[in-house]
Amino acid sequence: MAEPDLNQQIAARVRQLRADRGITLEALADRSGVSRSMISLIERGETSPTAVLLEKLAAALDITLASLFEPPAGTASPVARRSDQTAWRDPASGYVRRNISPPFYPTPIQIVEVTFPAGARVAYDAAPRQTPAHHQVWVLDGRIEVTVGEQAHELATGDCLAFILDRPTAYRNRTREPARYAVVMAAGTDLPR
CATH class of the missing domain: 2.60.120.10 (Jelly Rolls)
Known part of the structure; x- marks a missing residue:
């Protein structure tokens, strides 16, 4: 199971990406095939979503699955320890x-x-x-x-x-x-x- 802080990080990232693109919960649900209520749970960090579900959201947001695991904001560095x-x-x-x-x-x-x-x-x-x-x-x-x-x-x-x-x-x-x-x-x- 994902750690609670990682669920919160994924939640913040999905919220940020959706807001940056001006996409409503309903629109993201339509694009991804993931229910509005499930997206809402993910965005509040109240569920441990599966890789399959997160891939659907990533595709609908036109990003890679790996991008959902990045922190919502930070400073770029060429080194990842x-x-x-x-x-x-x-x-x-x-x-x-x-x-x-x-x-x-x-x-x-x-x-x-x-x-x-x-x-x-x-x-x-x-x-x-x-x-x-x-x-x-x-x-x-x-x-x-x-x-x-x-x-x-x-x-x-x-x-x-x-x-x-x-x-x-x-x-x-x-x-x-x-x-x-x-x-x-x-x-x-x-x-x-």
């Missing part, structure tokens, strides 16, 4: 994600480290984004299966998969050991498709 990096546990799958990239630093690239439990699975719908989200998944330890659209990719330590987040995507660990991987994301319309 491990001790300052946010770690979050998805209450549905149990996976732990850590934002590696320095928050607020002006770059189109974000890096996330994921520790994926044995037997875990998480599946994301493909929500339309105005800005393409390019992903590369690099397996650091273990084995995972990543399905992009209809195509499944078996990845082992050292393997890297590149794709655009424009189709349903699922991650699965079919082994009895946890896996660890990095997701490198870049957003921008000037990147090749």
Whole structure:
């Protein structure tokens, strides 16, 4: 379960992004497919939302999922110390994600480290984004299966998969050991498709 202060940080970030874009709760609910009441609970920090639910909000706000874990405001630094990096546990799958990239630093690239439990699975719908989200998944330890659209990719330590987040995507660990991987994301319309 996410720590209460992290739920509050996510709440503040969602509220800020929605306000910055001038989007009402109703409009965000329509865009994301997440109920108005659930968004309200998230914005008040009264629930531990799942990664799948947060991805729907991120797509509707035209940002990456990693962006929801950044603090709502702060000073940019080119260095992100491990001790300052946010770690979050998805209450549905149990996976732990850590934002590696320095928050607020002006770059189109974000890096996330994921520790994926044995037997875990998480599946994301493909929500339309105005800005393409390019992903590369690099397996650091273990084995995972990543399905992009209809195509499944078996990845082992050292393997890297590149794709655009424009189709349903699922991650699965079919082994009895946890896996660890990095997701490198870049957003921008000037990147090749």
